[in-house]
Amino acid sequence: MSATAIAEIRKLLTLPAIRTTTALTLLATLLLAATRQDGNRVLQTVQVGFLLLGVFATTHEFQAGSQIRTTLLATPRRLLLAAAKASALVAVTVPVAVTVALVATGDPGKAPAAAVYLTLTSLLAAAVGLLLRHAIPAVAVLLPVYLIAAPILRARSENAAAWLPDTALTDPARGAAALIVWTATASILATFTFHLRDA
DSSP, rough: OOHHHHHHHHHHHHHHHHHHHHHHHHHHHHHHHTTTTHHHHHHHHHHHHHHHHHHHHGGGGTTTTTTTHHHHHHOOOHHHHHHHHHHHHHHHHHHHHHHHHHHHHHTTTTTTHHHHHHHHHHHHHHHHHHHHHHHHHHHHHHHHHHIIHHHHHHHHHHHHHHSTTTTHHOOOOHHHHHHHHHHHHHHHHHHHHHHHHHO
């Protein structure tokens, strides 16, 4: 792992929003699992935490003080920086995703797919955060899509389900490709935009 990625990991681990979101996500998973709710229902609820993790990971440097300018002075190659930020987010998210998946599903066989889903969800959210640069607009886009629009579309049209990024949670065989395409497309667009526009 590059020195830039290690520096980004350290930055994420010291960010209060990341620590708080991680702790609350783990706590919510434990509480919901203790009520013996269906594993998929637990994951549908706590995926909000992974959306927030992704958003906070990429928007915190654009907030008051504009720390992103300092980061760009240290790492002026923006494509390298974007890759390092994505790597850092994966490194921070995967342990949390695996723990949540194991607790929620109670099944070591199902946990890897759920952990991959949660990690990709964070990466998709991070891309949206990098595009919008501010946490509130990014959250205002992501939460309604995941919690309102996607369930409504899925209920009204089975054909729409295969195109929704969250279908992979309940039906990996049908929704995995869509999640990968959504994440890759959003990440490429966010990286391209980050590379071109001013800090």
